[in-house]
Amino acid sequence: xxxxxxxxxxxxxxxxxxxxxxxxxxxxxxxxxxxxxxxxxxxxxxxxxxxxxxxxxxxxxxxxxxxxxxxxxxxxxxxxxxxxxxxxxxxxxxxxxxxxxxxxxxxxxxxxxxxxxxxxxxxxxxxxxxxxxxxxxxxxxxxxxxxxxxxxxxxxxxxxxxxxxxxxxxxxxxxxxxxxxxxxxxxxxxxxxxxxxxxxxxxxxxxxxxxxxxxxxxxxxxxxxxxxxxxxxxxxxxxxxxxxxxxxxxxxxxxxxxxxxxxxxxxxxxxxxxxxxxxxxxxxxxxxxxx
Amino acid sequence: xxxxxxxxxxxxxxxxxxxxxxxxxxxxxxxxxxxxxxxxxxxxxxxxxxxxxxxxxxxxxxxxxxxxxxxxxxxxxxxxxxxxxxxxxxxxxxxxxxxxxxxxxxxxxxxxxxxxxxxxxxxxxxxxxxxxxxxxxxxxxxxxxxxxxxxxxxxxxxxxxxxxxxxxxxxxxxxxxxxxxxxxxxxxxxxxxxxxxxxxxxxxxxxxxxxxxxxxxxxxxxxxxxxxxxxxxxxxxxxxxxxxxxxxxxxxxxxxxxxxxxxxxxxxxxxxx
Numbered sequence: 001x002x003x004x005x006x007x008x009x010x011x012x013x014x015x016x017x018x019x020x021x022x023x024x025x026x027x028x029x030x031x032x033x034x035x036x037x038x039x040x041x042x043x044x045x046x047x048x049x050x051x052x053x054x055x056x057x058x059x060x061x062x063x064x065x066x067x068x069x070x071x072x073x074x075x076x077x078x079x080x081x082x083x084x085x086x087x088x089x090x091x092x093x094x095x096x097x098x099x100x101x102x103x104x105x106x107x108x109x110x111x112x113x114x115x116x117x118x119x120x121x122x123x124x125x126x127x128x129x130x131x132x133x134x135x136x137x138x139x140x141x142x143x144x145x146x147x148x149x150x151x152x153x154x155x156x157x158x159x160x161x162x163x164x165x166x167x168x169x170x171x172x173x174x175x176x177x178x179x180x181x182x183x184x185x186x187x188x189x190x191x192x193x194x195x196x197x198x199x200x201x202x203x204x205x206x207x208x209x210x211x212x213x214x215x216x217x218x219x220x221x222x223x224x225x226x227x228x229x230x231x232x233x234x235x236x237x238x239x240x241x242x243x244x245x246x247x248x249x250x251x252x253x254x255x256x257x258x259x260x261x262x263x264x265x266x267x268x269x270x271x272x273x274x275x276x277x278x279x280x281x282x283x284x285x286x287x288x289x290x291x
Numbered sequence: 292x293x294x295x296x297x298x299x300x301x302x303x304x305x306x307x308x309x310x311x312x313x314x315x316x317x318x319x320x321x322x323x324x325x326x327x328x329x330x331x332x333x334x335x336x337x338x339x340x341x342x343x344x345x346x347x348x349x350x351x352x353x354x355x356x357x358x359x360x361x362x363x364x365x366x367x368x369x370x371x372x373x374x375x376x377x378x379x380x381x382x383x384x385x386x387x388x389x390x391x392x393x394x395x396x397x398x399x400x401x402x403x404x405x406x407x408x409x410x411x412x413x414x415x416x417x418x419x420x421x422x423x424x425x426x427x428x429x430x431x432x433x434x435x436x437x438x439x440x441x442x443x444x445x446x447x448x449x450x451x452x453x454x455x456x457x458x459x460x461x462x463x464x465x466x467x468x469x470x471x472x473x474x475x476x477x478x479x480x481x482x483x484x485x486x487x488x489x490x491x492x493x494x495x496x497x498x499x500x501x502x503x504x505x506x507x508x509x510x511x512x513x514x515x516x517x518x519x520x521x522x523x524x525x526x527x528x529x530x531x532x533x534x535x536x537x538x539x540x541x542x543x544x545x546x547x548x549x550x551x552x553x554x555x556x557x558x559x560x561x562x563x564x
Contacts, residue, residue, distance in 0.1 A: 010467045014382035018375040025435025032412035107308045113546040115496030117514045129333040176558040249407045270408040277403045
């Protein structure tokens, strides 16, 4: 076997299978998807009519979709802020010489290993039955709210479960980064007489910048693409007030059989996600330059 | 003073830990109550412990079958992702060429695509290939979606392996594939652990993709069976809670047994991702 043959042979063995599968599973559907977004395809019929930009014009005027965009944006902003604040707070406490920090870390991480779909069903029971009975016993107003019954509380129900689920994961990343901050910095800060607050704000935070970027974008991406939890906890209700973009795309395609329109929404969704990712790449690069 | 503050912090953490664990408390105590007792007082400890719920729901959600399906799909998908992406990452990182650079960029860029954006045509592609409603079709989809991140992680790792090790093996008469199998792949073990953990958590818990690609009852995974159950029995909380307890236990056991590795795997995976 000559050199060229053996090069091609290696390419085929090492890359061939992956390349083939990736093309069939990701690239082809992606291109087909863009194509379908210009058609009136309903998922079943064989003849597909091209209708130009009609679907995209419909998407922009689609009241449900715009509502979903707004809901997803509010949900993302709120859950990203709250889960990162809690995660960072926990990480700062759990890197101190306290008893049982390892056990605490395990407890706070635990919700994360369970499927979002199952968590939604579990919390459905807690919001409907569990909270109501705690409310009866303690008479605390918080537990007596009709949690899944009104627009405002359903929104917060999703936020509560999301914080409960994701904070532990983010905490783990913050903990690992905080533990990497050189000990000499703390010793120097102590000698200089800085307070705990000053040390955290002016010494630790700049040192863990990379963790901020990773955690914030990770939680944005989870929240923005929320589906399972939405599907099982609120099902988008009450009165379609809590439908995320991902759930709206699903409903458009599989409940109403508007595959073409659903795919157009999905492409808009892709563009938004890609835009967020571009900001992430840009801000990661900027951090690296500074560091 | 400092000691006092620290014990206040500890008490705060303990309270928060109790709040974090309370959903599990609700599941455990209500799984062993009958329907009437659940409705009367879901927050209390059970008066009369019964395991009948578990026996009933074991049959309804076909737990052994659902567990086996989840297990087969998770193991084969994860194994495939490890093999395919470690080989690809090794080749495109070690052998520099325009094509490899382009390929790497395409893999990385594809991580941006949300599943919803390709799910509709994907269902059609899988149907056209005659692979819908089968383990194989679903597993191949996981190969496609799981590999880009794995390739990214492996590729960063390959750069940290000194080339001299491989050169020595080649001098000893190893083929390219031999070098990979005998020398490089074993060195990749820490990254393989990360890839296995991240993908196991994702695939075992995934709902949307299997729900679109698996229709027959025999193939349903645990999340699909539970979803089925909830759409059929809406108010049967006694069975539902026992079913949920059963459904979450494999992952909780998996996590508690391997928590050290899982936590460090996640850190390794996210710091680079």
